[in-house]
Amino acid sequence: MNFKRIFIEKKEEYNTEARSLLKEFRDYLSLHNLTRVRVVNLYDLINVTEEEKESIVKEILFEEALDNLYENKLPIKENEKVFRVEYHKGQYNQREDSTSQLIRILTNKEDILVQNSKAIILENITDEDLEKIKAYYINPIEMKEVPLDSFEFISDEDTTEDVEIIDRFIDLNKEELEGFKSQYGIGMDLDDLIFCQEYFINDEKRNPTITELKLVDTYWSDHCRHTTFMTEITDISLEEGRYKAVFQKAIEEYIRSREYVYEDRERPISLMDLATINMKEIRKKGLLDDKEETDEVNACSVEIDVDIDGKNEKWLLMFKNETHNHPTEMEPFGGASTCLGGAIRDPLSGRAYVHQAMRITGAKDPRQKYEDTLPGKLPQRKITKLAKEGYSSYGYEIGAATGYVREIYDEGYVAKRMELGALVAAAPREAVYRGKPVAGDLVILVGGRTGRDGLGGAVGSSKEHTEKSLHTSSAEVQKGNPAVERKIVRLFRKPELSKMIKKCNDFGAGGVSVAIGELADGLFIELDKVPLKYPGLDGTEIALSESQERMAVVIDSKDLERFLSYCKEEDVEATVVAKVTEERNLKMVWKGKTIVNIKRDFLDTNGIRKKSKVNIIEPIDGSYLEEIPLHLKDKDIKEAFIENMKDINIASQKGLIEGFDHSVGGSTVLMPLGGKYKLTPAEGMVAKIPVLNGNTNTCSLMTYGFEPKLSKWSPFHGGYYAVIESIGKIVAMGGSYKKIRLTFQEYFERLGQDESKWGKPFAALLGAFLVQKNLDIPSIGGKDSMSGSFEDIHVPPTLVSFAVTTAKVENIISPEFKKPNSTVALVKLDIDKKGMVDFDQLKANYSLIKELVDEGKIISATSVKYGGIARAIGEMALGNKIGFKFKEIDKEDLFRPLPGSILVEFNGQMPRIVKERDLTSVIELGTTMEKEAIEIAGGSIELDALIKAYEKPLDEVFPVYKGKDNFENIDYTKGSKITRKVKIAKPKVLIPIFTGSHGEYTMEECFKEAGANVETLVFKTLSLNDLETSYRELAKKIKECQILGLPNGSPLGDEPEAGGKLLRLIFNNPYVREALDNHLNNEDGLILGIGAGFTALIKLGLISPSTYITANESGEFISTMVDVRVSSNLSPWFNDMKVGEVYSVPLATKEGKIILVNSMDNGQIASQFDGENPTGSAFGIESMTSLDGRVLGTITSIDRVGEGLYKNTKSLGKHKIFQSGIKYFD
Structure with a gap:
């Protein structure tokens, strides 16, 4: 060849x-x-x-x-x-x-x-x-x-083999079925397999195809049908001991709730019932009128009011949590990336735009020696580092901000990693149509093509991990292509299209069989019409492949032509692959033969209902809630304070956190790390609702709650305080607890038939139930994963509570101390000897905090977590290096866990209202001070020493790149303020959108605010004809505009090995290049490139032939706030700014190191990083221009700025680049 x-x-x-x-x-x-x-x-x-x-x-x-x-x-x-x-x-x-x-x-x-x-x-x-x-x-x-010198190319050819019909299946005896189950890798248990056999004997009277059996196996997997959670619990027993009465009382409350909700109707007790009973009860009480009622349940959905330019609009706020534990354990990069990609598609299927994501992960200490890696396992360090890269790259490339990152370390997660993503999304209520599919409706497959990736993922993720898994699970690995999903995101944001969608499902576990199979009771699916990545897939593979970035959409047949035209506009592949039928059967044909024909009623049984018993065991001796960590007991208070901050579950995760794009989309209200020194972790994530036209003051808030040490001591208390912690963090950010909605993630060991193992998730959910019951705050969604075992090692009992609500931006606060001479107090939530709280006190505390925040009397706050008051004070002090002087405090009170309590900084002295109300729960702890130290028990801890201790533990795994500032400031003042000879009142901006662009929305908004007319153009590449048409259209539009804007993004994933290559090819096309030259040489036009756009300008030679851009000096993606100094007045893009002026902007890039072959003193270096040089650029270069100044490229994301954003960072000013560009034409 x-x-x-x-x-x-x-x-x-x-x-x-x-x-x-x-x-x-x-x-x-x-x-x-x-x-x-x-x-x-x-x-x-x-x-x-x-x-x-x-x-x-x-x-x-x-x-x-x-x-x-x-x-x-x-x-x-x-x-x-x-x-x-x-x-x-x-x-x-x-x-x-x-x-x-x-x-x-x-x-x-x-x-x-x-x-x-x-x-x-x-x-x-x-x-x-x-x-x-x-x-x-x-x-x-x-x-x-x-081998290094080998070459092998295997061409893909269409298969000629028919799908196998399982000979004698209906005649197999029980023993033979066991052998069959093993031979074909069937995941369902023997009872379900026998039930399946009986169906084919009695109803179909034939042997099944392998496709049908694999399809049923997928449908009934724990992953898809929550088999464990739906298991009927026939008996609940309690171990004798100190906490038995607490558990018994909670169970009685649960029974009363069931009686209220179900009245005389019989309903089995199950984990699912316990997880959802609060929602049913609160809805019946009339306290859940904001929840959207729909049979599309891919994400939680509540109705909210959003103020846009002072007027309220009805919107839907959606949120979802998702784990990819099994795929990430096996192949960390792909597993983590598709965790986010799959989670995004859930609210996307509800027609909502995801604007912020949270990542919570669980791992064993990644500092363990390589030699201590368990056989059959990847090293923990490799898993956690590759998973970070996978999630980060997907989020950046698709344009979804990662608003909060936390990794939890516990030895149990060596059994199987926890890779957990949670996110929030929103859409105008009027843009979302919910219809009921009827016979004749069409099903369209939108987005990516289908390959063999992910085959068996649903069944595999439901299995226990074994030593052999790394060598036998290759087919279950999924790789994401975020650029394709970004196109679907844009497509679904069109209200003209979203209003045509009756129902939608994303392709996840089970592929076509589940994504399309769940859309209606009767379906006829033509597998030959499913677009494939390559030839050679058989019908079973097409039906079950879990290839990513695909959506299944039901529309009325009359809307087909219009729907496909919108898909073409956005360069999205769309194919009719099925239709809705009257007959309640799921039917699939391939190569002219029916390979699936199964009755809906049989599929919907979900197999044989399982039964189990529950035994809730007593917590081990001692109480997590009453004791301080053993390793601190023998140390003096100063030494213990420092040692506490070095705990791996307290220590700084800055090197991990800054590897995710926090600001993409331009709606982030709180950065994950706050203060001038970016060291104080935020309590959760906050972002403005993503409105397209206009400004809003409404923001979404999301927090999480979970502490593994507490949950291992008592799963009941773990679930109880997970909910309280997630609610308390909302309050600490300035939100109200009263309208919070929850969603849970449960992750437990494989339960089998062990009653005590079943007692762990039951106890955790029972604890969570009790909090919801007392506060009338329901969990309206969740996800369970019950496969956290590796041989005899198990994950800690994990119930993560996510709390979601909305607030006004002006009321949002953050944890870092704001100023010296402020009184700091603990708003304490008392905990009794059984580990229970007084909910009346909780409500009073949280209401008081909300009242004082809204009045401006509380200016910072944080919940008290593992590590106690000492951790809280330490973290609050570091962000702005504002010191703190303690009043007298006992060592035990300093380090003891106080879940539900909140530490607050008052705006000066303690407010009179606190003293007047004689609130004993508000305890003064001390005062902030200018001195950069913690003063306690007669001693002093320098903050710099504390920072060193705080940053050291994880530095070997996630190092923080200390950008060198060994460059001199450039002051070029020889330029003159130039404007265009021919004036235009409202210049036209063209923003072309390429495969992988994600900054077009923010760039458009900035230009519009500056007074421009903006036009966007999607450059299409699906076919060679589309390509040729796009060249001509782009050339035409360039000739019609005054400013060309190249948005940020990751075109084609910045591959191979560097960005800018796609745009270089496109703009070097003869038609486009001629238009570009005309734009610059004859029309006196301007060009702005941001991030990836800047890279393209360099590759096109529009900056300087001796200028290059490459990966950051650290080799890592970096996301942070930076200060930028104007260095030249050569360019009209800086007409409204002065040399030496400094402004603050977000930076988010992996490729931001400028290389100069020749030195420059001609004014082309437009701006420099001020202070640190995070990318390692020559001379600290942040932006550059062409020789005449009319072409500007910036490394930083200058389009991601706006009112009310990044409230927990220190801003040195706002740039005026967009305004200057528009004024050039005045």
Whole structure:
């Protein structure tokens, strides 16, 4: 076969991946003799001519200033050893896919293929060292080692085999069914399999196809049908002991709630019933009128009022939580990325736009030695670091802000990682139509194509993890393609389209069979019409594949043409694959044969209802709530204070947190880390509702509650305080507890038939029930995962409570101390000897805090968590380095857990109202002070010393890059304030939208606020015809505009190996390039590129031919607030600003290091980072212009600024770049 092999290696000074691997191999694997690591990407170009190869290398693969290029043979030195890896066939490879798309655009040909692999070259190691590195680096579930010089290309061909009919299935006896279950990898238990057999014997009177059995297996899996949660609990027993009366009283309350809700109707007791009974009771009491009533239940949905430019509108606020524990344990990057992608599609299927996401994870201490990794497991450090990258990259590329990040460390999570995403979304009420599918309606598959990825994921995620899983679960791995999902997000945001959708489901577990199969009782699905990634899939694979980024939509047949036209506008693939039928059957055909024909009534049985008993055991001796941690007992109070801050579950997670994009979308109210020094963790996440036209003061709030040490001591108290903690954090951010709605995530060990194991989730839910009952605050959603076991190791009993509500932006506060000389007090929630609280006191405390926050008398607050008052004071002090002087306090009171209590900073002295009401629950703790220290018990702890202790524990895993500021400020003042010769009152801005753009909404809003007319244009690439049409249309629109705006994003995932390549190809098209040159040379136009747009400007040579951009010096994605200093008055984009002026903006990039081949003193360096240099740019460069100043590119996200945003950060001012650009035309 004709192929040409290209080797691309980043030059050593820019090879951040190689540097990172060298550090990891030396430090973590203890291979100290290793002196150098090289990373080389191999590209095999197939069906390519020599001329085409040269063009592909020059335009796509190779940058002379940054890369080394080798052809045919890779140079290896004598003291180097090498191994090469490639992904398993059928798994999504973003680098390979992006390269293929770019080659198609460059050559206008569909038949040139590319295969990508990677070589790792190691200097000065032994053969034994090499094997150790390979064992660490190669995850067998996603990749394999291949010989360096080998070439293999297996073309995909259509299968000619029919789907198997299971011969003699209806005749198999019980023993034979056991063997069948094992042979075919069936996940359902034997009782369900026998029930299934009886159906085919009695109803269908035939043997089933393998598709039908696999489909039923998926439908009835714990993942899809909550089998464990729906199990009937026939008996509840309580162990004798101190807490038995507490448990008994809670059970009696539960029984009374059931009697009120169900009256005389029989309903089995189950975990699901216990989890949902509060919602039913509160709704029956008339206290849940805000919940949207719909049979589309992919996400919780409540009606809210949103003020837009002073007028209230009805909106839907949706929220959802989702885990991807099993996939992330097996393949961390893909599992974590699709955790977020799948979670986003749930409210998206409800037609809502996701504007903020929260990530809560559970792991064993990642600092453990590599040699201590359990057989059959990936190292904890590798899992947590790759999972971080996966979730982060998906969020950034799709444009969903990660508003809050927390990793919880507990030895039990070595059994199976917890990868938990929760998010909030919103949509105008009038844009959402809920219809009932009727016969004749059409089902359209929207979005990505179908491959083999994720096959068996639903059943696999319901299984216990074993030592063999890493080698046997390859097909269950899922890889995400966020650029495709971003297109669906844009599509569904069109009210003209969303109002056509009667019902929608996202493709997750079970693929076509579940996503389409759940839309209506009767369905006829034509599997041959499902678009495929490649040939060769059989009917079973098409029916069950869990390929990501797909949606199933039901519309009226009369709306088809209009619906497809909107899809085409947004460059989204859409295909009719099914229709709704009268007959209550799920029917699928493939290659002219019926391979599935199952009655809906049978599917809806969910199999045989399981039964179990529950035994709630007593908590172990001692009380988590009454004692301080053992390791602090023997230390003096000062030493204990520092030691407390070094606890791995208290210590700073700054290096982890800043790896996620917090500001994309431009609606973030609180950054995850607050204060001038960005060290005080926020209580939760807050964002403005994502309105498109106008300004709003309404924001969503989300918090979480869960403490593993408490839950391991007593699952009942763990669930009880998880709810209280999540509610308390809302109050500490300035929200009201009264309208909070909850959603739960339950994650427990595999229960089997062990009554005591069943007692753990029952007890946790019982505790959570009691809080909801007393506060009339319901959980209206949730997700359960009951497979947290690895041999005899189990995850801690995990019930995470998420609390959601809305508030006004002006009432939001954050935890970092705001000023010296403020009184700080504890608003204490008393806990009795049985670990219970007084709910009347809770309501009074939380109402008082809300009242004082709204009056401006409380200016910061934090809930008291694990680590007690000491942790709270320490974290509050660090953000702005404002010290604190304690009044007298007992050591036990300092470190004891006080869940539900809130620590507040008053705006000066304690308000008179507190003294007048004689509130004994408000206890003065001390005063803030200018001195940067904690003064306690006659001693003093310097804040800098505390910061050092606080940051050290996780620095080896998630290092914080300390950007150097060893550059001088540039002051170029030789420019003159230039304006356009021909004036235009309202200039027109064109914002083209490419595959992977995510900054178009914020850029458009900023230009409109500045007074421009804005037009957007989606550049279409689905077919070569679309491509040709888009070139001409883009060229035409450029000629009609005065300003070209290139938005931020991650076009084609910034692959291969760097961003800007897609836009370089598009703008170098002859039609487009001619229009671009005309825009600049003849029309006196302006261009602005932000982030990825700036990268494109550099690649196009519009800044300077000697300027390059590459990965940040740290090699990591960085998201934070930065200060930027204006360095030049050359550009009209800075006409309204002065040299030396400083402003604050969000930074979020992995590729922000500017490289200058030649020095510049001509004013093109428009601005510099002020102080720290987080990306490692030459001269601290933040933005640059063309030689005449009319083309500007910025690294920072200057479009993500607005009123009421980033309230917990110190802002040095707001830039005037957009206003200046518009005034250029005045």
